Amino acid sequence: MTYQLIQLSIQATDNISCPHCQQNIIDWAEEQYVQPCEHTLFIAMDVGFEYMTDEFEQTMPRSVDDLHAHDDQVNMFSEITQSTYPDYLIVKSDLGIEGYFRYVGFTA
Template identity: 50%
Template sequence: MSFQLIQLENNQANVTCPYCHQDVLDWNQEQYIQPCTHTLFIAIDLGFEYISHVYEATMQRSVDDIHANDDNIDVFHEISSADYADYVVYSSALGVADLQRYVGLSAREVM
């Protein structure tokens, strides 16, 4: 595991990139997922909502493979087993059935 996990307490707060200061989750927008050039992925325990090609190339399985077997998805395991180095994962509770949201950000631009 080559990332720092930061647990966010407020699941309704916007998630802001620490590098470019863009809100990558902006609850004031209809399309609340707003990836910036530092966004590696945005996921929930049920699957990936957004993923950069750069990050997906470092994963053990493709997102298509993961979603094809969605009865057995363990998104945190998939994130933990990727070979991408030095990034931050923000995690927050969804407020439903103990599900989590994960936002991965890197100091390196990936888009």
């Protein structure tokens, strides 16, 4: 396993900040609430991706376009954890819909 998983006990409407630089990556005060910093590798939900670096996508078995084309058949957590990216952190939080989550990946 090359990733570490941290489960956040926050509400779906709470901001999520980078563990390295403390920038709000999910910032509900901003019109564009997705605000990746230089440490952000991806921002995903069980229903699709909101952001992903090319560098991280190249380490995944399937492309983002392929995943989105089959999003009704994809387990997003399983897909992002199959990445061969060396040492990354996944922050998991509630998406506000029963059984759905948001995953934010950061460099380790």
